[in-house]
Amino acid sequence: MNMIEFKNVAKVYEDKTVALKNVNLTIKKGEFVFLVGPSGSGKSTIIKLLIREIAATSGSIFVAGRNISNLKFSRVPQLRRNIGSVFQDFKLLPNKTVFENIAFALEVIGKPSYMIKVQVPQVLKLVGLEHKLVSYPHQLSAGEQQRVSIARAFVNRPPILLADEPTGNLDPVNSDGIMKLLSRINLIGTTVAMATHDRSIVNSMRRRVIELEEGEVIRDQKRGVYGI
């Protein structure tokens, strides 16, 4: 089953910057995919299109078989509840503890508190931070903060997890830990797409690689490496 499908997708920003031209790709359920390419090649644009932060200029995008190209505004929250997203800058709330940060994500989608009390410790255990429940983000290392942000993205068990340069701010050791965590999440059956330009990570993982250049897919390779 195709989890993500792009059909002839183009994206031109308001200032006429052409970010994507005629992109076609499919990602199957349970796959782990790297989106690689130099800075400005359109990786983040693909992620933003998938969570409908922006809309495609032309073409169609399917998520879990549903066309999201002309999704109504009121349907966007539902889409985002089925896609966990992780970013380079973590996007944690500084005045909330680890527990509260993750609980907040559940509260605002209307989860009852008895479920929150069960789900949050569970997901923190998955990312190995069950002992940091009451710490604030500034009391954690960058790697731990990224784990919290992954925990928040995954607490709801979404079928898709998108990560935009999740190791961009991390040293190799912490990056390695994050990659192990994403692999585990992928092993549970989650479809994972990760944008990166970290050569060594891509090369060590040997997963599917989709390479972009100036808004076009120039390579799509199973068990690929960063450059040819």
Next chain:
Amino acid sequence: MIFRPRYFFGETFTSLRRNFLMFFTAITTVAITLFIVGFFLIIIYDVQGVLASVKSQVEVAVYLKDNITVELKTYLENEIKGWNEVAEVIYVSKDAALEKFKTENAGSEILKEIQGNPLPASFEIRLKSPEKVDQIALRFVAKDGSYIEGVDEVIYGQNYVQKIFSITAIAGSIAFLIIIILLLAAVVLIFNTIRLSIHSRRKEIEVMKLVGATNWFVRIPFIFEGFFEGFVGRAISAVLLYFITNYLLIKGETALADTMHIKDLAILGSSNIMLYIYVGMVIIGSLLGVLSSAFALKRYVRI
């Protein structure tokens, strides 16, 4: 979506704490604004009452010469009664005038000095439209500038009626303008409070959108905030207005009722005007709060 009152109230009060100064300013503005609006409405209402009473009291007194013939008197009376503008004509004879003078000045020294009956007979003319008092008075003046035959003198409120009319009209427009400006100030302040509050919570809003919170979930705390500001503001203004009416304005109205016999007053009168003013303040206060937050949200929380 499950409604989570604890979440919404919690978020509302967190943001109120953070923007306390702005919040305080917004509430004070609403309170003062609505208080002044209510205060003005009472004053305007009472001025209308006084004005109506003054208008109904405007009359033209036509004093007759002592030597006027009965025929001429009857002719004049019928003539005046035929005028459209006239509501009522009362003939006060010399004797009636003296009686009235005596009762009005009972016990006064002045009565001892009166010999015979120096008071003239007169027509007291009440008008349907008091604004026309000038025109009516002029009809008793002949072409050469003297009074017509049989008439000794004509007395009426002269310019003062006209002045009252123009002064109340101007005062009314100024009061209206002040009310509009105050309401606008309240809208701008609540709008700014909410905008600041949105700004201080932009990271939270970003995360909320990211994890799929609905638009309403993002907006409700801000709407609560606007509503709360409007609510507290108008509660304070109602208390203020209550004390002002019951300890200050009511004294003025009592004086008006005693001296001018005005019955239709905001507080003392039998109308429900005070109820309308309080209800109106609740409605305006709620609208101020909700409209300004809706306006701020429309501009700042696009999803």
